[in-house]
Amino acid sequence: MRDLSIIENSKTESLLLADYVRTHFSQCDCISILEAGCGQSWALDLNGIEYSLTGIDIDEDALALRKENFDDLDNTIIGDLRTLDLPDKQYDLIYNAFVLEHIEDAEKVLNNFYRWLKPNGLLILKIPDRDSVYGFLARNTPHWSHILFYRHIKNCLHAGQPGYAPYPVIYDDSISRSGIRNFCKKYDLELIKELGKNNYIKEKQVTGWLVKYSAMLMSICSLGYLSWRHNDLVFIIRKKATGPNLSTTPTI
Numbered sequence: 001m002r003d004l005s006i007i008e009n010s011k012t013e014s015l016l017l018a019d020y021v022r023t024h025f026s027q028c029d030c031i032s033i034l035e036a037g038c039g040q041s042w043a044l045d046l047n048g049i050e051y052s053l054t055g056i057d058i059d060e061d062a063l064a065l066r067k068e069n070f071d072d073l074d075n076t077i078i079g080d081l082r083t084l085d086l087p088d089k090q091y092d093l094i095y096n097a098f099v100l101e102h103i104e105d106a107e108k109v110l111n112n113f114y115r116w117l118k119p120n121g122l123l124i125l126k127i128p129d130r131d132s133v134y135g136f137l138a139r140n141t142p143h144w145s146h147i148l149f150y151r152h153i154k155n156c157l158h159a160g161q162p163g164y165a166p167y168p169v170i171y172d173d174s175i176s177r178s179g180i181r182n183f184c185k186k187y188d189l190e191l192i193k194e195l196g197k198n199n200y201i202k203e204k205q206v207t208g209w210l211v212k213y214s215a216m217l218m219s220i221c222s223l224g225y226l227s228w229r230h231n232d233l234v235f236i237i238r239k240k241a242t243g244p245n246l247s248t249t250p251t252i
C-alpha cells in the first residue's frame with residue numbers, strides 16, 4: 001500500500017474535514033448528520049451550512065454528559081451501532097471517530113453505515129491504526145494501563161469513570177487500513193481521501209524526541225510492518241448514487 005499523507009495535528013484535521021464537508025454539501029439547504037458513537041463533544045465547525053445532528057452512543061453516561069456540557073444534539077439515540085434498526089438512506093453525513101476500535105464485529109457497524117447513508121452521502125471514519133506502533137501498543141497493553149496513561153500523562157482527571165474515556169479496545173481486523181479498503185470495494189464506495197494523522201509525537205517537547213526514536217526503533221524491529229509516522233487513520237468515503245442493492249448485501 002502506498003504511503004499516507006500525514007496530517008500533523010487534530011486542529012488541522014478538523015479544519016480539513018469541515019472544509020471538505022462544506023464544499024461537498026454546498027448546494028444543500030440542510031443536511032442530516034449522524035454522529036455515530038458520539039461521546040462528549042462534536043469536533044467539526046460547520047459554520048455556514050445548516051444541519052441537524054443526531055448522536056448515537058451505547059454509553060448513557062457519555063450522552064448525559066454531552067447534554068449537560070453542550071446540549072448540541074437535535075436527536076439522541078442510546079444503542080449499539082451493530083444492532084440498531086434505523087431506516088435506510090437517512091443521513092447525508094455519518095461521522096464516526098475513535099469508536100470502531102472498541103467494537104467486536106465492527107464489520108456489522110460498517111454494513112449499517114452503508115445502509116443508513118444516502119446516495120452521494122459522505123462517511124468520515126477516524127480510527128487509530130492497529131498496524132502502527134501506537135496501535136500495536138494499545139492492543140497489547142492492559143486496559144488499566146490506558147486509564148493510568150489518560151490520568152497521569154494526558155491529565156484527564158475523570159479517566160475511566162462512567163461516561164469518560166478510555167474505553168476497552170478490541171481492534172477488529174476489519175478496521176485495519178486494508179479492512180476499510182475492502183469495505184469500500186465490497187460496496188463500490190469511492191475512497192476520496194485516506195490520510196494518516198500524527199498527534200502522538202510532539203517534537204516541540206523533549207519527551208517528543210524520545211517517543212519518536214522509540215517508535216522508529218519499534219518500527220525497525222517489526223521490519224517496517226508497524227508504521228511510526230502516524231497513529232490514526234482518517235478516511236473520507238462517498239456512497240455512489242448507484243451502489244449495490246441493499247437486499248443482496250455483497251460479500252468480499
Ligand SMILES: C[S@@+](CC[C@H](N)C(=O)[O-])C[C@H]1O[C@@H](n2cnc3c(N)ncnc32)[C@H](O)[C@@H]1O
Pocket residue numbers: 036037038039040041056057058059062079080081082096097098099102103165167
Ligand atoms: C473513545 S470514545 C469517542 C467519542 C467521540 N466520537 C470522540 O471522538 O471523542 C468511543 C465512544 O464510542 C462509544 N461506543 C463504543 N461501542 C459502541 C457501540 N457498539 N455502539 C455505539 N457506541 C459505542 C462509547 O460509548 C464512546 O462514547
